[in-house]
Amino acid sequence: MNLPFQGGCLCGALRYACSAEPVFSGHCQCTDCRKDSGTGHCSHMGVAKAAVAISGEAKVFEKKSDSGNTVGRAFCPNCGSSVYSVNSAMPDLIFLRASSLDEPDIFKPQMVIYARSGPAWDHMAPDLPSFETLPPGMEKPTSGA
Numbered sequence: 001m002n003l004p005f006q007g008g009c010l011c012g013a014l015r016y017a018c019s020a021e022p023v024f025s026g027h028c029q030c031t032d033c034r035k036d037s038g039t040g041h042c043s044h045m046g047v048a049k050a051a052v053a054i055s056g057e058a059k060v061f062e063k064k065s066d067s068g069n070t071v072g073r074a075f076c077p078n079c080g081s082s083v084y085s086v087n088s089a090m091p092d093l094i095f096l097r098a099s100s101l102d103e104p105d106i107f108k109p110q111m112v113i114y115a116r117s118g119p120a121w122d123h124m125a126p127d128l129p130s131f132e133t134l135p136p137g138m139e140k141p142t143s144g145a
Contacts, residue, residue: 007083007100009076013056014083016096020051023093026111027128029118030066036073036082040122043098044085045107052094058083066114067134089138111135 001021008015022045033042058074065071070088075081085095098107112118112130124130 001106002103005106006102007096008056008102009079009081009083009100011076011079011081013078014054014058014074014076014081015056016052016054016084016100018047018052018096020048022047022096024110025098025107026109026113027124028113029116029122029124030114031117032063032065032071033114034117034119037099040119041112041124042082043107043109044095045098046090046093046095049086049092049094052084052096054084066117067138113138 003021004017004019006015006017025045027041027043029041034040036042057077059077060072060074062070062072067089072086073082074084076083081100082097083100084097087093087095098104101107109125109128112124112128113134115130116132118124
């Protein structure tokens with residue numbers, strides 16, 4: 001992967017630069033991600049929050065997820081493009097939307113999560129590990145976050 005990599009919203013007002021490789025990447029087919037993306041899934045790259053510099057204003061919509069964690073979805077208040085999200089279970093990570101990348105081929109999916117919610121018409125690569133909900137280690141923290 002070429003570091004740093006960049007991305008941003010449709011109008012260019014909300015941008016980011018990342019100086020670290022993703023910790024993980026994948027597709028999420030949960031209901032919230034489907035509704036947020038306007039299609040069958042969202043594709044995210046989880047990276048260290050400390051490695052991401054954000055410029056411009058973001059508006060954040062927060063909602064409890066199926067896992068019980070709070071997910072904050074950040075989007076451009078001007079053009080409405082979703083750019084990144086944060087999850088209370090993983091406070092040191094930021095989830096960059098693969099569709100916001102300047103170079104989309106940087107994204108290399110490793111898994112599919114919440115496959116139980118995926119619509120029949122949203123076909124995932126059959127060789128990707130698929131989880132009905134969250135894979136082990138990504139469950140709701142016991143701290144009550």
